[in-house]
Amino acid sequence: MNTTYTIGRYLIDRLGELGIRHIFGVPGDYNLSFLDTIIEHPALDWVGNCNELNAAYAADGYARIHGIAALVTTFGVGELSAVNGIAGSRAEQVPVVKITGSPATKIADEGRLVHHTLGDGAFDHFSKMYKEVTAAQTTLTAENATEEIDRVLRTCWYEKAPVYINLPVDIHALPAKQPKEPLLQEEQAASIDTISLMLGTLIPVIEKAKSPVILADYQVSRFHAEEALMNLAEATGFPVATLSMGKGIFNEEHPQFIGVYSGKTSPDYLRNRIDNADCILSVGVKLTDSITSGFSQEFMDSAVIQISPEEVNYQGIKFSKISLEESLNQLAGTVKKRDAQSLNIIPVTEQQKEEPFYVKEDQALTQKRFWEMVRLFIQKDDVVVADQGTSFFGAQTVPLKENVTFVGQPLWGSIGYTLPATLGTQLANPSRRNILLIGDGAFQLTFQEVSTMLREDLHPIIFVINNDGYTVERSIHGPEAKYNDIKMWRYANIPAILGGNKNFKSYKTTTEGELADALKDMAKSPDVLRFVEVVTQKMDMPKVLTVLGKIFAAQND
Incomplete structure (x- = not known):
């Protein structure tokens, strides 16, 4: 083992300092010797993936x-x-x-026509491509390595965005000095004057409002402000709604939680409560088409106080360099609390009172009944991962229990993302039960990573909704078109085909009774991967998707 402290070891140590314990990827000749350094590291594990796309999805999860x-x-x-x-x-x-991992510096400088290039002597084509999708980029050299590593890693952490490090094969083994200072520094608090001005401007607006509401979204979780959001809600007494991209960031069993807002497809009470609010504390929200049912929100922009990760904005008046957490805590400590009755709060637990569920043994499975059964199956502290499609739009309507984390990708919307992402979410916290909900079309894109789950001895629960093709696309255009068809697989056999032996249990369910039996049996085997094929009709889809299909079709005209 090389005892010299190296640039590669410096990079891995800094990743470990950020809490990373697993590194995903695929070997190639330009990264092999660096992978040796990862394997030798006492605190990190290498997780090899079936392909690089899956590795990126797993890292995201x-x-x-x-x-x-x-x-x-x-x-x-x-x-x-x-x-x-x-x-x-x-x-x-x-x-x-x-x-x-890239070719040696000398090879790049001389423009040699080596493999994995375009054969034109240029080595910066791909780093230029990554510049478009990352917040910071660097190519490491002997002279700049440690400073550049720290720069891009800080950007990644503070901006919550991916970064790109090009590590030439001849650089990682060069000597480096061990870090003497921590990578992350304490963030500077906003100035007293800025906070005072913000509160002086906003508090009269909030206090004057007769129907205020908190509308929160995914940036709350990205910037770790869930506790601050809860503090704000309980300090003010205001009703709280989320958008589907931020589903689960607020306890959905809380008496102030009124639902997942989605514009015109929202339940009537929720839609009226948001669209007619005269003051909306919009916390970490980005209004995109798929979470607003084609931008169908009807609340007034003038009613919105936008609380973002780095600023607060009200009617064009901006208060900058205030973190999301600090903004929420400052407001929580200042706004007067109101009672639920005066604010007309009807919690989602009362809007959707849980009726007794009776299994109809021989009844063919439908989307409606499946999601009712999923609602009963999800437990406190679960991680629920729903692929973009029938899975996401069905799951967004399912009320979650306390401390359930919901993972979806409604903005980027890359189908198949969630299966490798579940590999990542499960490795991130093996003690939590992970439930994946994915359609058959999405599953066929990335199913190989089930083999990695089996190899790593992970125990997620995978529901593959087999509705015979691309149902989201069918709902938008071409319900009988050939391009929305896929080959029917024997889905329940996949774990065995991919090398599973005694570390999985697989089920094919076509009726409510078969699914109920599978759910009961799975509880007996928490220490194996559980794989459930759920067969439904081709055009059976969640109600919200029926509406959204028409909206997206009109949007595309």
């Missing part, structure tokens, strides 16, 4: 639970395979460190 993640690929062919996953992390503000 890991970061959503753990806070940050990293993956390693080879130059050109490997990094371009991963770029879609990194773009998704950029779109949805997920901090992922993308490391590319």
Whole structure:
């Protein structure tokens, strides 16, 4: 073992300092010797993936639970395979460190026509591509390595965005000095004057409002402000709604939680409560088409106080350099509390009173009944991962129990993302039960990573909704078109085909009775991967997707 402290070891130590314990990726000749350094590290585990795209998805899932993640690929062919996953992390503000092992510095400087290049002597094509989907980029040299590593890693952590590190094969083994200072410094608090001005401007507006509401979204979780959001809610007494991209960031069993808002597809009470609010504390929100049912929200912009990670904005008046957490805590300590009755709060637990569920043994499974059964199956502290499609739009309507983390990708919307992402979420916290909900079309894109789950002895619960093709696309255009068809697989056999032996249990369910039996049996085997094929009709879909299909079709005209 090399006892010299190296640039590669410095990089890995800094990743470990950020709490990363697993590094995803695929080997290639330009990263192999660096992978040796990862394998030798006492605090990190290498998790090899079936392909680089899956590695990027897995890192994204890991970061959503753990806070940050990293993956390693080879130059050109490997990094371009991963770029879609990194773009998704950029779109949805997920901090992922993308490391590319590249040809030796001398080879690049001389423009040699080596493999994994375009054969034109240029070695910066792919780093230019990554510039478009990452917040910071660097190519490490002997002179700049430690400073550049620290710079891009700080950007990744503070901006909650992916970064790109190009690590030439001849650089990582060069000597480096061990870090003497911690990577992360204490963030500077906003100035007293800025806070005073913000409160002086906003408090009269909030106090004057007759129907205030808190509308929160995914940036709350990215910037770790869930506790501050809860403090604000309980200090003010205001009703709280989320958007589906931020589902689960607020306890959905809380008496102030009124639902997941989605514009015109929202339940009547929720839609009226949000759209007619005269003051909306909009916390970490980005209004995108898929979470607002095609921008169908009807609340007035003039009623919105936008509380973002780095500023607060009310009618064009901006208060900058205030963190999301500090903004929420300052408001929580100042706004007067109101009671639920005066605010007309009807919690979602009362809007959707849980009726007794009776299994109809021989009844063919439908989307409606499946989601009712899923609602009963989800437990406190679970991680629920729902792929974009029938899975996401069905799951967004399911009330979650306390401390359930919900993972979806409604902005980037890359189908198949969630299966490798579940590998990441499960590795990030093996003690939590992970439930994956994915359609058959999405499953066929990334199913290989089930083999990695089996190899790593992970125990997620995977529901593959087999509705015979691309149902989301059918709902938008071409319900009988050939391009929305896929080959029917024997889905329940996949774990065995991919090498499973005694470390999985598999089920095929076509009726309510078969699914109920499977759910009961799974509880007896918590220490194995559980795989459930759920068969429904081709055009059976959640009610909200029926409406959204028409909206998206009109949007595309």
